[in-house]
Amino acid sequence: MNTPELTWLTAAAAVIFATVYVQYKPGARLALRFARALAPRFAHSVPTAQVTSVLALIFSGSSGLFLAVVMILAAGTPLLGLFGDHVGIELVFLGIGLGVAEAAVSLLLASSAMAATIPLRFAQLGRDAAFELSIVGRGGWIRSYSHALDLLPIPAALAVILLPLAAEEMLFRGMALTFLRPNGPIVAIVGSTFLFIAVQFTGMPSWFSALPAACGAVVVGLVHGYLFWSVPTILPLLVAHLVYFLFVAL
Amino acid sequence: MTRADLWMYLLIVGLLLSAAPLTVATRFAALLRLNAARWVIPLYVGTLAVVIAYDLFLLGLGPPWPADGATSIPIGLAAGIVGIPVAWMIDRSVLRAGRAFTERFGRRARGAQRRDRGRARRPNNPLLVATGGGLEELIYRFYLPGLAAAVLGIGLGVGLSLVFYGLIHGVYGWWQVLAKGILGVFFLVLLAATGTLLAPCVAHAGFNLLATTTVRLRPRAGTRLRIEANVDPR
Numbered sequence: 481m482n483t484p485e486l487t488w489l490t491a492a493a494a495v496i497f498a499t500v501y502v503q504y505k506p507g508a509r510l511a512l513r514f515a516r517a518l519a520p521r522f523a524h525s526v527p528t529a530q531v532t533s534v535l536a537l538i539f540s541g542s543s544g545l546f547l548a549v550v551m552i553l554a555a556g557t558p559l560l561g562l563f564g565d566h567v568g569i570e571l572v573f574l575g576i577g578l579g580v581a582e583a584a585v586s587l588l589l590a591s592s593a594m595a596a597t598i599p600l601r602f603a604q605l606g607r608d609a610a611f612e613l614s615i616v617g618r619g620g621w622i623r624s625y626s627h628a629l630d631l632l633p634i635p636a637a638l639a640v641i642l643l644p645l646a647a648e649e650m651l652f653r654g655m656a657l658t659f660l661r662p663n664g665p666i667v668a669i670v671g672s673t674f675l676f677i678a679v680q681f682t683g684m685p686s687w688f689s690a691l692p693a694a695c696g697a698v699v700v701g702l703v704h705g706y707l708f709w710s711v712p713t714i715l716p717l718l719v720a721h722l723v724y725f726l727f728v729a730l
Numbered sequence: 731m732t733r734a735d736l737w738m739y740l741l742i743v744g745l746l747l748s749a750a751p752l753t754v755a756t757r758f759a760a761l762l763r764l765n766a767a768r769w770v771i772p773l774y775v776g777t778l779a780v781v782i783a784y785d786l787f788l789l790g791l792g793p794p795w796p797a798d799g800a801t802s803i804p805i806g807l808a809a810g811i812v813g814i815p816v817a818w819m820i821d822r823s824v825l826r827a828g829r830a831f832t833e834r835f836g837r838r839a840r841g842a843q844r845r846d847r848g849r850a851r852r853p854n855n856p857l858l859v860a861t862g863g864g865l866e867e868l869i870y871r872f873y874l875p876g877l878a879a880a881v882l883g884i885g886l887g888v889g890l891s892l893v894f895y896g897l898i899h900g901v902y903g904w905w906q907v908l909a910k911g912i913l914g915v916f917f918l919v920l921l922a923a924t925g926t927l928l929a930p931c932v933a934h935a936g937f938n939l940l941a942t943t944t945v946r947l948r949p950r951a952g953t954r955l956r957i958e959a960n961v962d963p964r
Contacts, residue, residue: 566731574739581746584753592900705744711735727757 544647564713575719810932
């Protein structure tokens with residue numbers, strides 16, 4: 481790797497890391513604070529905690545989407561270029577198939593990873609591990625998605641769920657992979673996937689409860705990275721991410 | 731999107747679907763609130779058939795049978811029938827070695843874990859399981875290695891198909907994963923030796939029929955808890 485390539489890689493990695501850090505650390509905290517302040521105004525007949533988590537989801541998703549769009553535009557990448565030169569219904573069907581297939585592989589890997597690490601978790605927590613098992617997969621951000629489905633009509637709930645998922649696609653494929661593209665497929669795909677896996681551990685109660693999401697991130701990150709590298713169109717990946725989520729988390 | 735792009739998308743979807751059809755069936759059963767003990771096997775066989783149809787018609791991969799059926803069918807049938815007791819011996823040997831290893835070196839099962847184990851039971855329909863075994867061979871010995879080889883190369887493709895074939899048996903414990911992985915190698919050898927997929931299909935279906943009518947399988951510790959964790963609390 482020559483000096484200009486190394487300089488570009490360092491700069492791109494720094495920008496990507498800073499953007500993702502802002503979104504998932506201070507950004508997420510700020511979103512939660514806003515949500516807590518606003519929730520009592522909306523929570524008339526439902527628990528305030530549920531409204532808070534749905535509002536946090538909306539704020540966090542919007543801020544992630546905003547950050548990704550700003551960074552992509554600042555880098556001089558045309559935003560509409562991310563959707564390719566053709567948008568058709570067949571991309572939606574491809575996305576649905578891809579989402580179901582990715583979810584199946586992720587669930588298989590997640591159940592194997594959990595089975596492999598259960599003895600370790602029992603050693604760490606003793607009998608409390610059994611209690612943790614009963615809430616695994618529904619802790620952290622996953623709970624917010626369930627609340628959105630509980631509180632809102634289906635179309636509105638889907639829109640709310642799509643916001644953070646779209647933000648993830650824009651951040652990790654639209655921004656990170658596009659920025660790392662000049663450094664070759666291995667750096668771009670593995671780099672964006674690594675970051676995607678790392679953020680799954682934020683906002684979760686423990687490493688063990690983040691394990692299913694991390695296994696999903698391995699599959700989604702590598703597959704979406706490979707597909708976006710080969711065919712730079714983000715629409716089927718967005719649909720796949722939503723279908724994946726509904727298939728796994730509902 | 732060009733035809734080549736579309737083909738690549740279809741290829742990746744086919745590859746992923748072929749890797750974990752059992753999980754698709756399990757998840758559909760959970761989403762439709764169906765009784766898993768009764769419905770997972772029929773759903774699995776249905777999913778296998780759909781995935782094979784996808785690979786066959788949408789990807790146009792073609793049937794795996796050799797053209798000279800007149801000679802390959804009797805050879806495949808004979809080798810498959812001979813392969814049933816061999817597969818049985820391989821599986822039992824690995825599991826017996828695993829049990830001996832665990833008793834010698836493993837920790838004693840704790841009370842909590844022992845209680846977590848589900849009830850031992852036979853699958854509800856041995857004939858359906860046998861059919862599924864035959865269909866599994868089409869997926870795990872022909873379509874999955876082929877699709878994975880197109881993306882990752884032949885070595886990784888075959889390795890990946892063996893790993894996923896082992897992992898789908900993971901609900902019964904790690905020794906089952908190893909035993910079925912080794913069994914997968916035997917079925918591959920059978921395929922390579924006879925040149926027809928009929929041999930591993932017959933051997934696998936026969937093995938499944940034998941196993942489901944003589945052995946009771948017990949889910950590993952923690953399975954019941956994980957199933958409960960998947961039950962919607964709402």
